[in-house]
Amino acid sequence: MxxxxxxxxxxxxxxxxxxxxxxxxxxxxxxxxxxxxxxxxxxxxxxxxxxxxxxxxxxxxxxxxxxLKPTTKHFKLNLDVLFEDDYVAVINKPAGYPTSGNFFKTIAKALPYNLKISTKNDALLIPQPIHRLDNPTSGVLVVAKTKSSQINLNKQLELKGIQKTYIAVVHNTPDSNMLFNDNIDGKESESKLEIIKTFKVKDDIYSLVELFPKTGRTHQLRIHTSKAGYPIVGDQLYGISSEKNKKLLLHAKSIQFKHPVTGNEVFTTSELPKRFEKLLNLS
Missing domain, CATH: 3.10.290.10 (RNA-binding S4 domain)
Known part of the structure; x- marks a missing residue:
């Protein structure tokens, strides 16, 4: 211990x-x-x-x-660390790995391999993700390195004090910017969509959009866009049956929160991954 x-x-x-x-x-x-x-x-x-x-x-x-000291082995996966100090870190999660769970190859198990050990008295033996990104989703992920930071960031998340922005390619063209508020599993949920551009590849029409979740339900953005008739490209769960793309074009682009110790605003961004380029370059 x-x-x-x-x-x-x-x-x-x-x-x-x-x-x-x-x-x-x-x-x-x-x-x-x-x-x-x-x-x-x-x-x-x-x-x-x-x-x-x-x-x-x-x-x-x-x-x-x-x-208690952890007994699990570390997963040796190199992660891009976008921000780090003794209390908190922000990493760029690659697509294809679950954030956490009862698996060996998770982002949570790769964190000790990529982050420095906190020198604070309440340092977590294994840094903990504060929120979750789906397996096929990539992008910014906030990680607590101390127990007090974990408590603070979880409270910010509960009070909707952490602002997230996603970027996605969806099928079809929304008529305008949209607000979604369909309940998910009986719980209130809200997301906003803003159009960046619309483009055509052969006979298929797509839109590059920004998505802003106000709540954090499982698969929220994927469900909201699909129900509205604009499923995210590559979505094997909520997408179209004739989907040609196998990779989900959904990326957590940026995140903003208050530093749990200093109170300063932390704003971190992540570049658009290469899996978006193939479709966008054809436009």
């Missing part, structure tokens, strides 16, 4: 248990449920002994929080 945080109790003004006290003093355990889980896993110690959820806090106690 690796020590993440420690705290010496200086003064106790009322009877309080470790489960209630922990969120008040530990950055990496912001809620009672997170403290309870850590206690259950044997990751919190009081004066060198494993804590119990019924333990009372007393003046002078040394409280320590640990995390």
């Amino acid at each position: 690796q020590l993440v945080e420690k705290h010496t109790v200086k003064e106790v003004t009322a009877h309080i248990r470790i489960q209630e006290y922990g969120p008040l003093v530990f950055n990496t355990l912001p809620s009672r449920s997170s403290v309870k889980k850590a206690i259950k896993k044997g990751l919190i110690f009081i004066n060198g002994k494993q804590a119990d959820s019924a333990d009372w806090i007393e003046e002078g106690q040394l409280l320590e929080v640990f995390q």
Whole structure:
């Protein structure tokens, strides 16, 4: 195990248990449920002994929080790192790999191979993606390197404070810029489409568009464009039955968020991948 945080109790003004006290003093355990889980896993110690959820806090106690060292092997895949410091990183995810999941060849398992180890006390032993890109989708992906940054960025995501822009090639020509708000799996979802240009290849009409998801449902952009009659080129799930292109032409072009420590705006972009060039060069 690796020590993440420690705290010496200086003064106790009322009877309080470790489960209630922990969120008040530990950055990496912001809620009672997170403290309870850590206690259950044997990751919190009081004066060198494993804590119990019924333990009372007393003046002078040394409280320590640990995390388990990972046992999984790293996936040796070279990634393009677009931004990195001790707290957060942004990488350019290649198409063809899942972001995470119960597989060996995932972007999550490749992160330790590409990112520097954080020097901060609450450094995550394995950096964690904050959001997800589908297997066939490429582009910018935000990664937390410390526990406190992970909590902060997840909160930004929940409050829709992280702005994402995608670029895609769709079939047909939208009449104008569009707003989609079809529910997905019974949940509210919203996306915006803006037309960059329309072009023709032989008898097929395509449009290069920018897409702006306001919510983050699974396959949201692919479902919204397909339902509207403008499926993304190469979409094997929601595309047209006569699809000739096998590669999904959907790319996370840019992302903007507040740095979890400095509060400064971080804006990162990724170039259009080569799989778009073949179709665009024919236009």
